[in-house]
Amino acid sequence: MIKRIVFFLLLIGFGKLNAQELNARVQLLAPQVSNISKPTLEALQKTIRDFLNNNKFSNESYKPQERIDCNFVITITSWDGGSGYAAEAQIQSSRPVFNSSYNSTLLNMSDKNFDFSFNDGSTIDFSDQNYISNISALLSYYAYTIIGLDKDSFSKMGGTPYFKKAQNIINLAQASGNTGWKAADGLRNRFWFNENALNPVFSELRSFIYSYHLSGLDQLTDNDKGLGQIVSALPALQQMDKQKLGSIFPNVYFASKAEEITNVLSKLNGQERAKAYNMLAEIDPANIGKYEALRK
Known part of the structure; x- marks a missing residue:
């Protein structure tokens, strides 16, 4: 009996240790793309949501009520009929205000270059050490950015380790040829947001x-x-x-x-x-x- 109790407590402790950081809601839209089916959109939406909510992006323990609320509204603008998607995204995150029911926005960012490749029925793999795919890099970058801003709101400059993780994603993705990862890709992109966050000018x-x-x-x-x-x-x-x-x-x-x-x-x-x-x-x-x- 004692062994069962100990085993149960270990399971609880392990679960807490591995509690994920994000509570992400994902909406995938394609209002002007006629050749994409609803089941395809729904499956891709679920895959993206599972990636954000089921992966661990830090070594910290998050209780269920501590998970960071965030929204990803991804609008498909064109589809090549295979694995290629051109898209835009609106990414928003918030944190609760103490002793109230109000949530205060921390991030509300538009990404006009949210293009990616995805094969129907496949999964999105996560790695913070290697470039796997642009969709994996995009979601990982925003996960780290969301966590970084959340940490900044609770401890002074507390988000730095996560902005650096996002920076590493940028460095890995730059050779992919996808837009938004380089300084030369415009002044309002993922590269510059991360550069600003880590730049002492904006401390x-x-x-x-x-x-x-x-x-x-x-x-x-x-x-x-x-x-x-x-x-x-x-x-x-x-x-x-x-x-x-x-x-x-x-x-x-x-x-x-x-x-x-x-x-x-x-x-x-x-x-x-x-x-x-x-x-x-x-x-x-x-x-x-x-x-x-x-x-x-």
């Missing part, structure tokens, strides 16, 4: 993500101290190189956060709202229209 933004979430949003349900923490974190962002404000990392981050930041800071008094507006207008001029509500 203030990553520190802000930590302060905004852990010291700010997570404290709001108990008291208003979190508001002050958010406002006090803004001046550091003003130190970022103004020439870099149009880069993909700050652009993607603030595009997804500007409305939320405005709603949160609207609880400040009039003078403090005006102060926050002036800083945000300088830090993120692209979304100045959303911050206008702070002036009212």
Whole structure:
């Protein structure tokens, strides 16, 4: 009897040790592709979802309730009738706000070059040491990026190991010839998002993500101290190189956060709202229209 109990406890411990990081929802669409069948789409959708939810991307233990909520909406734009798919994807992730039912967006990124090859009925294999296929590399890259941003929101610069893993995926995929893995493939791609995340120039933004979430949003349900923490974190962002404000990392981050930041800071008094507006207008001029509500 004792042996059975010990064995059962070991199984539980092993399960916790290997608990996966992601809770991914996947939607595969092909509204303008007439030669692809619904069963084919559904099977591929399930294969992608299983890859994201069943693989381990770290050595850390995640409880079921700690898994990171994320969404992958993949739109097939053309299919060659065989294994070749041209596609675009919208990748979104969020993390819960402490002691509330609200989830705050961390990533909302569009990838216009989500092309891949996949043979019907096959599986997608995972490796962080070798390039297997573009679909495996794409999903692994975004898994590491999602985990990295989530870690940044809980510990200062905590996502660095995962951004470096994503960087390794980039290095492995560059020889494949697929678009989005190289610096020369445009300014708004996977290469540059990862370069920005690891570039010291954007360390203030990553520190802000930590302060905004852990010291700010997570404290709001108990008291208003979190508001002050958010406002006090803004001046550091003003130190970022103004020439870099149009880069993909700050652009993607603030595009997804500007409305939320405005709603949160609207609880400040009039003078403090005006102060926050002036800083945000300088830090993120692209979304100045959303911050206008702070002036009212």
